[in-house]
Amino acid sequence: MPVKQTVDFSHEGRAPRSAAATKGSYAKYYTVKTGDTINALSKRFNVSAKLLTAWNNLKVRVALKPGRRIIIAKFTEKNGEMVPAAARS
Numbered sequence: 001m002p003v004k005q006t007v008d009f010s011h012e013g014r015a016p017r018s019a020a021a022t023k024g025s026y027a028k029y030y031t032v033k034t035g036d037t038i039n040a041l042s043k044r045f046n047v048s049a050k051l052l053t054a055w056n057n058l059k060v061r062v063a064l065k066p067g068r069r070i071i072i073a074k075f076t077e078k079n080g081e082m083v084p085a086a087a088r089s
Contacts, residue, residue, distance in 0.1 A: 025085065026076075026077075027071045027073065027074050028074075029069045029070065030069070031068070031069050032065060032067065032068045036066075037064065038053060038064065047072065052071075055070075055074060056071055058070075
């Protein structure tokens with residue numbers, strides 16, 4: 001006897017799309033190396049430490065683990081060009 005499927009499993013195991021994952025938004029990633037700190041990376045990539053922690057959902061006083069991929073820049077498509085994403089307050 002066939003059983004009709006009543007639950008939609010099409011999205012099973014998928015994370016909800018965040019604002020960064022919306023169409024027209026792109027992020028640039030960096031793989032953390034031994035000795036990297038939020039402050040050092042913010043200076044290296046010319047972005048505030050506050051933005052780095054917000055983009056990556058980090059606490060201010062967290063130690064970065066080598067091998068972790070973090071977002072170092074966000075861009076959005078505007079009039080056919082890639083421009084830095086505006087920071088949200």
